[in-house]
Amino acid sequence: MAERHSKKETAHVCAVEGCDKPVHKSLSRKKIADVFSNLQPGGRHAGLCKDHYKEYKKKTKKERELERLGW
Numbered sequence: 929m930a931e932r933h934s935k936k937e938t939a940h941v942c943a944v945e946g947c948d949k950p951v952h953k954s955l956s957r958k959k960i961a962d963v964f965s966n967l968q969p970g971g972r973h974a975g976l977c978k979d980h981y982k983e984y985k986k987k988t989k990k991e992r993e994l995e996r997l998g999w
């Protein structure tokens with residue numbers, strides 16, 4: 929018998945479309961959608977893998993820095 933991935937497991941992978949890495953951090957979908965426009969459909973919360981979470985943090989940090997500079 930070949931083992932197959934059950935569909936339930938996909939709830940614990942990154943919400944960014946095309947990415948199937950395990951979730952590192954769960955965040956509000958609204959917040960993530962500001963950074964990633966290609967999110968898979970789901971509930972109010974969405975998980976990001978380590979890499980995408982890093983990217984998310986980087987982008988949100990940049991915005992904050994720009995605000996501080998008065999842009």
Ligand SMILES: [Zn+2]
Binds near residue numbers: 947
């Ligand atoms: Zn990812």
